[in-house]
Structure formats: C-alpha cells, structure tokens
Amino acid sequence: MALPTLPTSIELNIVTPDRGLVREQVDEVEIPGAQGYFGVLPGHTPLLAELAVGELWYRQGQEKTYLAIAYGFAEVLPDRVTVLAQIAERAEDIDPARAEDAKKRAEERLHQAARDVDYDRARAALQKSLARLQVSSRVALAGRVGRQRMPPPQA
Numbered sequence: 001m002a003l004p005t006l007p008t009s010i011e012l013n014i015v016t017p018d019r020g021l022v023r024e025q026v027d028e029v030e031i032p033g034a035q036g037y038f039g040v041l042p043g044h045t046p047l048l049a050e051l052a053v054g055e056l057w058y059r060q061g062q063e064k065t066y067l068a069i070a071y072g073f074a075e076v077l078p079d080r081v082t083v084l085a086q087i088a089e090r091a092e093d094i095d096p097a098r099a100e101d102a103k104k105r106a107e108e109r110l111h112q113a114a115r116d117v118d119y120d121r122a123r124a125a126l127q128k129s130l131a132r133l134q135v136s137s138r139v140a141l142a143g144r145v146g147r148q149r150m151p152p153p154q155a
Helices: 096-111 119-142
Strands: 010-015 020-026 028-033 036-040 047-051 054-060 063-077 080-090 147-149
Touching: 010 028, 020 054, 028 047, 028 063, 028 080, 054 119, 063 119, 080 119, 096 119
Parallel strands: 010 080
Antiparallel strands: 010 020, 028 036, 028 054, 047 063, 054 063, 063 080, 063 147
16 A cells, blocks of 8 residues: 655645735745744645734745735645735835834834723734834845745755
C-alpha cells in the first residue's frame, strides 16, 4: 500500500468582504492567529483559526510578500490556506503617513481620562495602525513593492 504524497505547494487565497486580494501558489505562509503567529507548510494538518491583527507573509521561492491583516478566520488544509479577513492590505497599498496619523489619534484616545472613550475600539485602532506601519516598512527595507528577498543559504 503506497503512502499518500504530500503536496509541494499551498494554494493561498486571501479574501476580504470587498475583494479577493491574493490567489497564488506559495511555499510557506505565516499568519497572525488569535493565539499567536503560526506557520503553514505544504501538508499541514487541517485547522480553523481565528485571526488577530498583525502581519501576514507568504513565501514563493526566495521572495516574501507582506500584508497587514485584521480579524477574521483562516482555514488550513494540507494543500490550501484560505484567509477570510475583515481587513487585508498589501504593503504597497498602505500610506505610512496616514497610518502614523491613525496611530497618534489612537494613542491620544487611550491617554484621555474621559469616560466616553471606547478603549477597546481605540486599542484595536492602535493595533491596526501598528500592523500597517510594520508592513509598510517592509517596502522601504526591500526597495521593491511589498516583497523582500531572503538571503541565500550559507555554505
């Protein structure tokens, strides 16, 4: 009896309520789960995970692509990952100045002593702006749009 073969890549689908962002064959994915970040390789055990606010990246060969993700769910199957996110933005779509302004506004709201401040909403806004800033910084580091090459393996 032959053993089942593992898939060699993962079909990655990232969808928001507005549009589909990514539909690609990838080698690896790292996802911000509600219980922490988790990585997915081809042949991963099936699971359903709640998403948190953070940075999602996927790798195709030596290139990594980064997205800011906020809330939703990820379905992981051995050959496919589907991310249903409330918010998902590619690095090249993020305006760092706007994200910095949103961060400052959220920090100001969190430091107010007023009773009418919705602290949960302000904290969520701060987390989203920090994730956007982190992902947008990848563009500057890579010198290319949202992609960063990994260094070659050391011999």
